[in-house]
Amino acid sequence: MHDLLREMALKIIHPQFMVKAGMALEELLEEDEWRDDLLKVSLMNNNIREIPSSMSSPKCPMLTTLLLSNNNITTIPDAFFNHMRGLKILDLSNNYKLDRLPRSVSKLENLTTLLLENCKFLKEVPSLSNLRGLRKLNLYGTSIEELPQGLFMLTNLKYLWLGGSLSDIPDGLLRNLSKLQCLGVDGTIPLKGEEIGRLRKLESLDGRLSTLDDMSLFVKSERKFLNQYTIFVGSYSPRDYSLENETISNVVKSIVCCHIDICEVPNWLPSDAQGFYIKDCKDVRSLDDISGFQEATDLRHCTVDGCDGLEFVVSSRCLKPLQNLESLYLYNLKKLNAVVGVVEAIAKSAPLPAGTFSFLQKIEVVGCEKIKKLLPLRLLWYLQNLQTIKVRHCVQMEEIIWSEYEGEKALEKLTLPKLERVILQYLPALKSIYSCSTIVLICDSLKRIEIRGCQEIESVFWRGFNPLPTLEHLDLCYLMNLKSVFDEEILGLSARPTNLFSLKKIFVKWCPKLKKVFSSGWLLGYFQSLETIAVDSCAQMEEVISSSTYEEKEALEKITLPKLQRLELSRLPELKSIC
Template sequence: MELVGPIFEMAKCMGNIACIYIDHHRKLEERMNNLQSTLDILNIRKSDVDLRIKVELQWGKVVKEEVEKWLQDVEKINDEVQIVRQKIQVCPYFSRATLSKHVAQKIKEVEKINERGSYPEPLVIDRPLTSGVRLQIGHLEGEISIKEKIWGHLMGDVVGMIGICGMGGIGKTTIMKHINNQLLKVPRFDKVIWVTVSKELNIVKLQRDIASAMNEQLPEHELERVEALMEILEEKRYVLILDDVWVRFSLMEVGIPEPSFQNGSKLVLTSRSIEVCTSMGCEVVKVQPLSKVESRNLFLKNVGHGVLNVPTLEPILNCIIDECAGLPLAIVTIAGSMKGVYDAREWRNALEELRQRVRSVKGTNIEIFEQLKFSYDRLKDSKIQNCFLYCSLYPEDWEIPRNELIKYWIDEGLIHEFGSRQVMCDRGHAILNSLENNCLLERVVNGERVKMHDVLRDMALYIKSTVGSRFMVKAGMQLRELPSEQEWTDDLEKISLMHNFISEIPTSMSPKCPIVSTLFLQSNQSLKEIPGSFFEHMHGLNILDLSFTGIMDLPNSISNLKNLTALLLQGCENLRYLPSLAKLVALKKLDLRDTSIEEIPQGIDKLVNLTYLDLYSKSLEELPTGILPKLSRLQYLVADRESTTLKLKGEEAGGLKKLETICGRFQELQEFNTYMKSTQGKRLTSYVLAVGQPQGYFWLKSNFVKDVILSECEVGGEAPILLPNDLRCMKICECHNMKSLSDISFFQRNETELRECEVMDCKGIACVLDLLSSPLPCSPLQNLEKLLLSGLDKLFTLVKAQEVATASTLYAPTSPGIFSRLKSFHIHKCSKIKKLFSIDLLRDLQNLERIEVKSCGLLEEIIASEEEEKRSTDHATMTFCLPKLRELALQQLPRLKMICSKHGVMICDSLSRIEVIKCPKLKRIPLYIPLHDNGQPSPPPSLKEIRIYPKEWLESIEWDHPNAKNVLLALMKYREKHSWQAIRSDI
């Protein structure tokens, strides 16, 4: 009997464990769907952050380190979720519970990263006053004596010009990057300038790059340019680092003053040629190969120390390190290709391959290429190898956008057609990750771009030269003329002339390139015309990119390129006409974005293999009926953004069953509903769908994720609208028959995925939500993060909860969860509203980060004071906590009397900025001000500034503490003549 109790407890415990196990097992699919939804939300936020960075990032600014770290974490979690997806596909039945628990942990990780990604303040900051650019650096193994020697020359007064010499891949650039960053920490120099010169020296580009680093511009005339650069540099004590110099040049011809003891400046060159350095008068510092110990340390750092746990591997590993001959680049790439390999047989085979390829060649460069080619060969998959080689088509040292590169890979057929474009994009990112992990590409710019080491680029071009077909790459070389026709040989497979200044193609030129498959002429903005004979002997052409050129029309010979699969014309603003495309039946991608074509190209209905079509053109007037049904394979369609006549038919668009991305407008609500009915059960990857008249403002601000725009159309009531279940962004403009969002059935659901909502110039809107007409257990807006209300003349309350005698007191307890995730609230030009937030509604706004109230003529109170007084019978201080609020902006509110009642205090521990502009009747800022032990006030630690206008308003403010004004005075700024000035201490 004594054993019964313990046995029972043990059984109970085992039962609990079994229940937990079964629960994990059963919820795998549900949790995976939740993980994907949470990740989608995170990636939407990342897209917003990327867009903001592009807008905010100007000269003299750098992205904040915390933002860079966050972007890296987003990339990392995306990769980890991709691994989870792969595991699920091969997961044994009895491992589902463990994997389900892992997915639940990932959901929490994604949510935490998402929470960190809220940045109401600018994402960029001014560069440090040390006036240099901090460079992204890798691990520097060894080279300590070399680095110290260079540093001694820089800090000394004897040597003014230093030449760092050594073979390609020896580590010259890495050493100088470390020194560059170290120089930024010392006050000896006014400016540290880094310029990459590369193989093809262009004096004008060199001059402009130096001037740009000094935040200066140079005149166009040559002599004036030299003189101006000389004057700019003479004013500073600088270190000028010229990386990768191949040929000697005259400092005086460029405009670089020769460094001397008098001016205190220094010049550093890195070059593969000792002759270049000596001929320019440099003190030569030669970079030697790594020692055996240093080589071993670097190899183990990149391959992982786990290989030492397999005793049979160490001798083989040492032999492979010997074959690398102390070359850091070879060590890193070869180690990267062997990472995760623990089979001694595979290591022996790798060693034998490496020995054979190195011993079979002579010549320093070729020997290096063969060492590096070992890592290329280990990729095994020929398509991944070709993806790597493809990167060599870009200019040397180019930072290549990941998404752009993947699009090219898809166009080229280097990524298997999986049916879904999204799957192909995911595969592209996986390939890029593989190339990065094998150290064949370097990740740069927050992981959004990749870079190819110049030696690896040379190796890629060397590989192509040994296989029977070649790449002709003269990208970014400042060319003003096309290469001569003799250079266009019949063994050319791909030709890249992108990012040059080519302005003309000779009218008689007709290159005989029968196997050329890719021709890149993009970003030659001066190129205005292509002769008809140019394409006559390029019948094998698959990819033709003329984007961002100045061409005005295309020759008729384009029509005969029957093998063409991608015709890319984005940004050809002068292009008005295309010849017939009827014969281009192989065409899969046609990009006419930002061209000036005025009509759909003839024969487009014959392009039955088309999967990608971008027709965004401000001049395009009509999309003829009957074309879309013939393009049944379309996966990506951008049909319109601003045009008043280009519109979609619901039935035609709905018939595109393979569509994943769509951007277009439906003239009538009925057409939109027809389209939505045809897509029920299908989730698009991204969309921007507009109904009614075009609104350029909304298009420009569209996230192009999952947006719907309603403009000048009747919705609600007897005019129902079918909206996507996964809608993320809703924009409504001039829909005057609506009285609230509750008129739309979409907002009568318990919960939606909506993250952003903008309602503008809707004359009938009286409230945002009407809970009387559709009482819900929870709010359809509980996931909303941004709400903008503008030009709503009848709006008198945000949430209508119960009928009362007067509209001004309409504040009953609301449905729980309304606006509970709201971060940004904007209300502009709503002339009828008098009171903004009820106390109950305020309690849901704990995630609010920004409040912006502008030009609301009758607004008297931000937080309803009548409610405060009713609830606080003894007139005790009532506190309101908005813990995440960072910015409060109040502008042009002539009747605003109070933010809250005279007994109310706002506790906002994150508040950094207050703005009060033209609010003459506001007499109190109810901000909680902490007190020192002696009872004197101190400014809230997070508060950085209080902006006011006019400055006289400051004199009328009543403060809760007599010394509060003096404490906050240093934070006060006022506006005068459209600029902000710090208030002087005598005010």
């Protein structure tokens, strides 16, 4: 609803409400607008810069709610709240330049909610000792260096967020705030597991524990009451938090371990954890080395980054915790040679446990310099929910999907029914996505393939792997040995299309050995949905569409591309014709 209409509607509904939110106001209300019968005032999302020091305190004894968030307020006169003794909710959050609160805040004895989140320059908060009814206090994103006086006395607090430049939390403070239901503490401030464990009414926790011993103490306490938690263990940096936030921020219960040995302490991983992120933990060889990992059967998202000792994610004997896993991110793992240590089980034709990776939707592998092959064919039978495969900067990666029992089961089909995207970037040793000719791989939902910087790859498609019926976007770039894109022999196509493909866009750039995009003119009969063809910087490109024989020329005369909108050809020195 338009702001003006909303304001009018609220006045009609309740004349004691004043709402002027999002109206680009630069000044506070005039003194005569602060009526003594006002109950609620909202001036949020404006551009109010200051409250004049000459302004007397508004006489609003009935005012219960004052919302001033998302303005540019720099100062508030000390006496501003003197005549607002009935105020219960005060929201000053996101006033970045506000550096101090007025002393009159200390007189708001009926206040239940005080929100100061992201007041980045705020360093001074007056005593809160008189605010005995305060239930919600948010100081996250401020610059306070000391806790406000009287915080120990706020025994009715249920919600507390602390941040700023605090170095620690005084002993006994949290124990005194026994009614806390939600506790959030900036990662720079360490918490003690024993004190957290004593907060029996706690339902939500965001914070950092310094050591695994603290984490173990917390896990041993009765923590089943927690509905949500994000717990850092170890050292902390803003970069660590941003990575965690990017990958598992939507997880309800997550553990983040950074720069710490995680295999030494027993029983520290909560069994109900849904997100698990470990960064720069050098002692871990596989996740099943971690005490408690076997019991963490509710894991949904897992990220492993910079753990130099990791050789595989899990062994074949420890797949149970991954049965509910939805996403797996593997970054900068120098010794990683397999996603799952199941090679020995496959070689013996031993079946994997039922449900292995059955909920996995996304796998991303980046900067793992030792791994050569990503997904064994035997594992693919279980990946029925896989949607995205993304692999980047793995210098020895040769094959994405591989089979060690070639020829064992002729003409058998394997389906990845939900796979939508395959992104492969800067894999200099990559030779194929999938090359098992005896088992047909069906990906009937695949919409996008992007291959960049893979110098050894010669062909995009192979016998046994033809996702063209559903593919919509094909992006090929910096493929120095690419010789074939659409080849009728490899794809097993005939001159009479029996079905049409969905491809809409094809981009080909810096493929110096590629001489043609379509090996035969009649192939275009399959591509009636094409909207864009772009070819750039292919030094040996002679024809976009081959039409060397009389039959091909005749076929081209009968073919139309009804949806083609863009044809871009640039820096093709050997190009003789389009078709």
